[in-house]
Amino acid sequence: MEYDFIIIGGGIAGLSVGGRLATSGSVCVLEAEDVIGYHASGRSAAMFLENYGNNIVVELNKASAQYHKTGGYLSDRGLMSLARQQDKEAFYNELDGLGLDQISVDEALQLLPIINKKKVKYTSFLKEAPELDTDKILQDFAKNIRQNQGVIKTEAKAKKIERNAKLWQVITDVGAFEAKVLINAAGPWVDNIAAMAEVTPLNFTPMRRSIARVPAPNSDTGNFPMAHGAGDRWYAKPDAGAWLISPCEEEPMPPHDAYADDMVLAEGIDRYNEMVDHKITRMQTNWAGLRTFAPDRALVIGFDKSVENFFWFAGQGGYGFQTAPAASQLASELILNKSVSFSTNLLKGLSPNRFC
Ligand SMILES: Cc1cc2nc3c(=O)[nH]c(=O)nc-3n(C[C@H](O)[C@H](O)[C@H](O)COP(=O)(O)OP(=O)(O)OC[C@H]3O[C@@H](n4cnc5c(N)ncnc54)[C@H](O)[C@@H]3O)c2cc1C
Structure with a gap:
């Protein structure tokens, strides 16, 4: 044909x-x-972060915004970055790179009431970080x-x-x-x-990134922003009544039907757990995909x-x-x-x- x-x-x-x-x-x-x-x-993870990626990628992101908007593919989410004292440098680098605004930990708690105040010392927020359908x-x-x-x-x-x-x-x-x-x-x-x-x-290098789906921290998390551990240590976000956590790994591997590594997930959940009050008792499911980079x-x-x-x-x-x-x-x-x-x-x- x-x-x-x-x-x-x-x-x-x-x-x-x-x-x-x-x-x-x-x-x-x-x-x-x-x-x-x-x-x-x-x-x-279905996010649209306009300033995410190098300059070439950001130009493509910006040129794509109108299509996503007029097509009705966007819904509100927001992005919050959380940092411990030792993450300070990564926190400020990402603040500039991603266009986040620094807010106080108390202000952050209004938007994400699970933050562990004993550990989290710096917080920032970007409202214009929608989710993609x-x-x-x-x-x-x-x-x-x-x-x-x-x-x-x-x-x-x-x-x-x-x-x-x-x-x-x-x-x-x-x-x-x-x-x-x-x-x-x-x-x-x-x-x-x-x-x-x-x-x-x-x-090209395919790199694995995993996600765990766990029960949400409480029953009212639908409007919580995506949260991100400064320095790409983890991210987490609501997902249809449940909660996703990614260890943010970039593990190079040959092309294949990717699956999550239990140890990598456990370590990522551990890094997340240190910074929030969210007791995780079980995992509902998990998966991984290959992000392929030139x-x-x-x-x-x-x-x-x-x-x-x-x-x-x-x-x-x-x-x-x-x-x-x-x-x-x-x-x-x-x-x-x-x-x-x-x-x-x-x-x-x-x-x-x-x-x-
Ligand atoms: C955990 C995770 C989170 C992510 N979060 C985001 C995000 O928030 N926002 C965002 O924009 N992107 C995100 N991405 C990235 C995004 O998912 C990828 O960039 C995108 O899906 C890549 O699309 P693709 O079509 O190039 O590759 P794929 O979806 O992998 O498709 C390639 C296809 O080619 C087919 N194929 C391969 N060989 C052959 C063959 N010989 N014959 C026929 N078919 C073949 C495969 O079967 C496959 O279906 C994320 C990725 C992962 C893994």
Whole structure:
């Protein structure tokens, strides 16, 4: 079957760029799993932190804000940072970086009544830190593909990739698919896809991040902000009547179906417990996902310079949802050879050729 665009990967990366391209040509998304959003895209913390990431990522975040707002994907949450005496330096670095305002511990207690005053010495707060409806974002992009006669093939793992004079051919167990342009949006597997297509890999690193779901500290936590232990020691947030805690680990590992490490979770919960009054008696569930980073931790968006019509849409790291609107818009403009609505600096900072 021949299409204009084959996209490998049915996470937020692949679906968002597919959603953008579907009105301009025929789109085929190939996803190895039996559902879309099975890997990192189904396991995120669903926050939109506009100043989170390096300068290139922040530019994408800011350019995505309007889409999230007008699409109705945002709801109030807020972000609070908590620090012990020994976390002072990390606390002030993050205060500037994330744009938090310092508040007194007593003021913080009004918003998050579980703070342990004996341990927590510095607190800050950012009201403009909304939560994202990640499922709706994903499904809306998928809907856009299907409404424009695009297809999303699940259980369609790309096993072999070949290229003749004009077309890419991707072989899966459910058939062979051809297209002029091949878009690599396979999350942690992007370097494997590149190697399969005889394109030089770019050295992405998938890094595990785990989350535990535990009973909430009390029955009235729905309006509590996300709390963050300065220095990325842990974060915690409400989740539909329960409570999520992440140890904030960044553990490099090969691409796979990630699962949480019990010891890493226990140590993270311990660091959290020291700073709050919240007795955790049991864990309801836990999970982990791979956040995949390029060497400089910015996304990679653009055509490979050595192999024709091979497009990288990769390295979404810990920002795949918040950056999706602008990143997918830029990707589609580049793929369709349209004039680009973003700065030259941004294009350079995202180009796959910056590593050569
Ligand atoms: C714990 C955690 C918290 C996070 N919190 C946030 C947050 O608050 N805000 C935010 O914006 N982001 C957050 N993220 C990051 C975000 O989830 C990721 O950046 C994003 O989901 C990456 O999307 P992706 O489509 O690139 O990768 P994935 O979702 O991993 O999708 C890649 C897909 O490619 C498919 N694939 C791979 N190889 C093949 C093949 N050979 N053939 C066919 N298909 C293939 C895989 O099956 C997979 O479904 C978080 C991530 C984690 C793990």
